[in-house]
Structures are given as structure tokens and as C-alpha cells.
Amino acid sequence: MNAAIFEPIDWRNLKVKNRIFRSSISGRFDNEDGSGTQTRINWEEKFARGGVGAIISSYVPVTLEGRIMSGYATVHTDDFIPFWRRLGASVHRHDCRFIMQLSHSGRQQDVPGIVNQHRKVLSSTSRTESLHGFPCQAMTTAQVRETVQAFAQGARRARAAGLDGVELHGANGYLITQFLSSGINDRRDEYGGSLENRARFVREIVRAIRIECGADFHLQVKISAIDYNNVIPTEGRGNTLEDSIQVCKWLEQDGADALHISTGSLFPHPLNPPGDFSFNTIANTYENMISSGVYTLRNYFLFRYRFLRWIFYLIWFRQKWGKPVQGVGADAAAAIKKQVNIPVISAGGWQSGATISEAIGSGKFDAVSIARSLIANNDLVKQYARGLDLPDRPCTYCNKCLLNAPKNPLGCYEQNRFGGDYDRMVREILTVFEVPPGHWDGPPPPPPPSLS
Template identity: 55%
Template sequence: MTQVKDGAFLHEDNVKEIFASLKFRHLEVKNRLFRSNLSGMFDEYNGYGGHTRLNWEEKFAKGGIGCIISSYTPVAVRGRILIRYAMIDHDDKIPFWSEVGKRVHAYGCHFIMQLSHSGRQQDMGGVENLYRKALSSTSQKDYFHGILAQAMTAGEIRQTVEQFAQGARRAKEAGLDGVELHGANGYLITQFLSSGINDRTDDYGGSVENRARFVLEIVRAIRKEVGPDFHLQMKINGVDHNGWLYPWKKKGNTLEDTLTICKLLLDDGKGVDAFHISSGSTFPHPRNPPGDISVQNLRRWYGGMLNSGVRARFNFAIFNNPVGGPLFNWLWRLRRGSVIEGINASYSKYLRDAITQIDPSIRFICTGGFQHANEIAKVIRSHACDGVSMARPLIANNDLPKILREANGPIKGKECTYCNKCLLNDLANPLGCYEVSRYPGDTFDEKWDNMIEEVMSVFQPPLFR
């Protein structure tokens, strides 16, 4: 390894770090680059997979990513996060996911299904959930959108545990390479884990061990269904930062709490194989995805949330207020901090250092704005993590892995700007990069037309022609 002036490394040394294979206990990925879960309403309304998802996943695999972690895949319609997301709630969904696996495997890319349940963070639950309160660890509404919730009964908890287990079984039968439990960013598992959200007084609330009981039961039920050799990982908050919007809210889990949970999920060598480190107990959250929030886009697209929560109209009024909108932007940047790329690396290192002393076979993936070779190689070299996950930089540059082989990262003007326009547009529009400045053209109209052409390219080739 060659180190040059001021502690920097030569690009070829960074490439060696990034493109070395990564061995898990039961899985080997060709490089250290993972496509993180991303939002995209491109499936059928009833939860069956769509042609556009196939095109998207194939595009990422072709671009050189080592492993794709699916977007949130609901294990039940009550756990739907957004409409038009492919689900894994029934055996008749297996053939579609099998085709997804075949498409990405053709490029030497692995595919891990992210099993999810929205709980009270149900942005658009669809007509099936229109008059139902969202299932959660608590009956307190979510404090951002104001989505109404009801605390799950013991019977509902058992049913949901089984839904996760059957989702994992279906993923294995589809020929996929593993599953990830979404236990971060405010969804149902977070709602049980977080001391800032979980207010139960039964065996699933109170101590950190009790709060982890729900997800540990899920892990054990999955292992019972798929056996010890099927890859299973957990996405988890390093720190919750639950009071980001209202400082009087409980802060939620600390790093020490998370470490305790991770130790429990090892389950004496019979539990998870890896941890995927994020942060933030809501979605969106200033730390996830880290970047900016455009008030203009909030005004334009947040209207789709108005029937989802009792606070949505209040939020919409704030975003449209000449004082409230800029104030929200200021608070967002303040709570995010100055670091974007590698924002969760210190959390990952703390957890990895402790967990690998117990079990050296456990691997860590870290998410948070990665798109430059020197930053990616740095966190791997420092043992903060074993691999990194990315979403927005891959939306901006589908072939980012190939770019990283050739240079430090995207050339100036082609980088992901962390504007989060892709996220906000997803409430109404196709998934894509909506930062006009990144597209070629001498005028705004030319740039806009080129942007729309690229966004719509994922619909090609059409299913029938």
C-alpha cells in the first residue's frame, strides 16, 4: 500500500480497497459497494412487481454495484410504506422476485431483499389502510406527519413476526441472496427499539432488552424458516436523534443502547450475519438522507401527504410560509451538521470495534452519501466498516462503480449534489435525479428536456412494443 504526502493514498490503492471482495459468513460480494434501499413507486398498486423495477435493478447491476439491497419490501399490506411498492406478503409474489434475482445475477451482482413494515410511519398506506390506524409499538401518533397509530396486541405481534419469517422464506425460494431487516429510520422495528418512541409497559417495552424482544423474535423465526446458512442482516440506527425537530422530545437510543441491541441480535452465533448502520428515527430526517431539503419541492409535492396524517396540513402551511419555510431549511441543516459523506462512519466504527471482538465474522455496512473513492476507501481502511451503501449517488450516476475505478469520483458538475430532489419528487413522480444543473444544455429548457429524457429512460424498453 502506497501512502503519499499528508496521509493521502494513491488512487490505485483506494481501488484495491473498494474492489476487493467482501466475504460474509454465507455470502461473498465482488466489491465493497452496496446499493442501499431507495424510494420508487414503480410497481403495481396491489403490491405486485412491475416492469420498471426490473429495468431499474438491471441498470444498477449493469453499472457494477456489488450487491443491491431492495427498496422497502412490505411483509404485509398493513405495513405498506408507500403505494406501488412490490410486496412479499404472499407466495404468488415469488415469481417476480425470482426474475429480479435473475436480472441482477447476470451481471455478477447479488440481491438482498429488505423486509419492512411501516408501523406508524406509513406515508401513503393506500386505500386498503384508509380507515385503519397504523400498527405500532405505541398508540402515540408520529410527531412529524401525525400519522395515527395503535399499540399492537400480543397477538398482532406474533402475527407480524410470522409475516417477517414467511417473507424471508419467500425471498430464499425466489433465489435471492439474503434478507435485511429494516430496523432503522423510524419504521416498525425502530418503533419497538427506540426509547424515544416505545412507551409500552409489557414485555416489549421498558428496558433495552425488552425493546429488542420483538426484533429478536423475528430473527429467530426467520432462522427457523430459512436455516442457519441464508444471509441475514440488520439495518439499525447508530443513534436515533429522535429530538431533531422538537428538542423536548426524547432523544431515543444512544450508541450504547444500539451496541446492547447488536449483541443481543448475535444470538450466540445463530442470529444476524451483518449490520447496516444508519441514523435517524424518522423519515425523512436531516441525517437520513443527509443533504438539503428544497422548500420549493416541499411546496410542490408534499400535498400528496395531506390525507396521511393529522399534522400534514400544518407542515404544508409551514413549508408555504415565507418565514416558516426558510426556518425549516435552517433547522434541517443545523440538525444535519457539516458532514454528509460518511455521516454515520463514527457510529459504525464504535459498533464494529466492539462487536468484532465478540464475533470476528460479523460484517458492517455503513450508509451516508458516499460517492468519492478516497472517502469510501478511508472508512474501509480505518475499519469503520467493511463496505458502504449508497442510493442517491447511484441515481445520479448509475455507473458510479465504474467511475470509481477510473477516478476519485464523479467529475465536477456530475456529482450528486445531495439536494434530495429525487426523494421529494418520489411522492408524485418517477424515481430519478431532478437536479437540472447536472444535465447538458445551453439553456434551462434544454437541460430540463435532457433531465426528463433521462428520468423516463427507465421505462425503456417498454413491456410491449
């Protein structure tokens, strides 16, 4: 039933034992200076042990200023290469590949930390982000070129660490999206205006990485197939599928080995991740973001007070109506697959083994990436190998894992999946902080964030 899932991958620069990639999903597991911890290694190794073929790392900023949140490990200095080498070796022990996701938040910065507390972050634009109101400053041409080189140096460090490749995070509203999207990019120089100009930034990054790392190092690009840049109705619609198909063709020409297809002009977006929205959860964790943006206090009131929640509910859920949760981006990924000659990975709520196997087996795309369903069941791939379509306790798509992320440790917060036992749920979440004996020779990991 799940045979196509277990067909090995033999792409140009990447060999993987099966077709399941753990998608990027991040927790605040690291130190304020960007150095990594054993907790980060424990987190990634959970999924390698569970049977995935490859892990796309949690979001890894190429500059210290480019973090979504403080407490994320970065790759902005050669000093951190030994940490990433240890992490890669831990994953490789389980015959699992490790792909570092090179990233920069741009204006989409949830919790800035002390590094960015009192300055505007850099973006393609000086327009304040529309949902949370994150302030920003348009990069100068010199700063654009410096950032291109920061990505190239990040790739060099990933290769020096013995990792299996890199992914450029060009989706979901982060910096590369801020250049690509017609709904965000309002520049009047060579990096703005036409689609060709808006794509110049990511294309220069791909070329710079090829110069730095050569043609034999795996390089994939994650892109939002459709922006749906209308969470706030007054915004422009952003890039269409046709725009993204052209960008993907250019990326293939420039040397990309594979494409990872997502959706949305920001994160989270009503269609990414698909599923439910827990007002009780976000009301308890969004307070960590109140100082980050102009509109965050407004949003906090919409989440906190029941008589206001209907306003946000209508704005958010109007885009979900009539769309599936599983495979929400499958059609767009399949459309791109038809137009390029390099492999395509599809993101978007995947969990059913039979559905995944049918999509891959029919040639719609070459692999899928999964995050939340693997958080719920780290051994999901091993359950597929036993012939199961769905695990005994499947992910409910409640999104409580992501809504807890600004304040609490990353993990599954759907208490019903633990038989209603809160203590059992907490014990499972906190396993990532357990240090295996003799497993770490660096500084001690930070204490677990509060669960309050």
C-alpha cells in the same frame, strides 16, 4: 487509489465482487395490490449494470398494510415469488447480488393508499407520530407475534425466489425502530420498557427467520446507531450509541450475518439523508401526503409560504450544523465494528472513492451503502474502477430525488447536472419505464406517475 473498494467480500453466507452496496431507495413503481412490474426490474437492473457488488432492494413490505406508500411491491404472498425470481435473475446477469429488504412501515406511512385509507396502522405505540402526525394503534401481543411470522415468511419467499439474502429494516423510524426506540416505545408489556424488552421484537424476527430459512441464508439487520429523536424538540432523545451497540451484540448472538448502520428516528431525518432541502420541490409534492397525518397540513403551509419557511428551516437544519454530509454516520459504524465480530456496512452520503477506500482499508467497517450518488451516476463503481475519485457530474446532495418521491418517478431532479436541460433530465428519469423487448411476461406496468 480505490483498491479497497474492489476487494471481494467472502462473508459467512454472502460473496460479493466489491464493497459497494446500492442502499435501499424506493419508488412507486408497482401495482396497488403489491404485485411487481417490469418498471421495478428495470430500476434495480440499472444499478447492477452500473457495477455495484450488491443491491439492497427498495423497501419491501412483509404485509400489504405495512407499505410506506401504495405502489410498492410486497412479499406478503407466495403468488409474488415468481416476480421476485425474475427480478433476481435480471440482477444476477450482471454478477451482482440481490438482498431483499424486509420492511413494515408501522405508523410511518406517507401515502396509505386504499388498503389503509380508513384505519389506523399498527405500531409499538398508540401515540401519533410527531412530525407528520400519522395516527396509529399499538399492536396487541398476538399481532406482534403475527408480524414476527410475516417477516419470517417474507424471508422464506425471498429464499424460494433465489435471492441472495434479506435485510431487516430496523432503522429510520419504521416498525422495528418503533419497538427499539426509548423515545417512541411506551409499551408496558414484554415488548416495552427496558432495552432488553424493546429489542425482543427484532430478536424474535431474527430467530424466526433462522428457523424458517436455516443458518446458511444471508441475514443482515439495518439499525439506527443513534435515534436523534428530537426533530420536534419536546420528544425524548431515543436510543444512544451505547444502546445500539448492545442491540447489535444481541443480534449477532441470535444469528445475524452482518449489520447495516444508519441514523435517525424517522425518515427523512435532518441527518438522514444529509444534505440540502428544496422547499420549492417539497411544496409541489407534499400535497400527496396532506390527508395522511394530523400535522401534514401545518407542514404544507410551512413549505408553501416563503414567510413561514424559516420556522421549518431552523427546526430542521439546527441538527446539521457542524456535521459532514459524506460519512455522516461513519464514526458510529466504526464504533459498532469494534464491538462485534460480524461485518458492518456504513450508510451516509458516501461518494468519494478515495474516502471510501481509506475507510474500508483502515478497517473502520467492511463496506458502504450508497443511494443518492448512484441515482446521479448509475455507473459510479465503473468510474471508481477507472481511478476517478469523484464522477464528472457528482451528486450535489440536493435531495430532490427523495423530495419528489411522494408524487413523481424516482430519479435525479438536479437540472444543473443535465446542463440546465429540463427535457434531457425528464428523458433520463423516464428510462426506467421502457420495457425491453421480450423481457416481461406478466401484466403491463402502470403508466408513469405525473411529473406535474
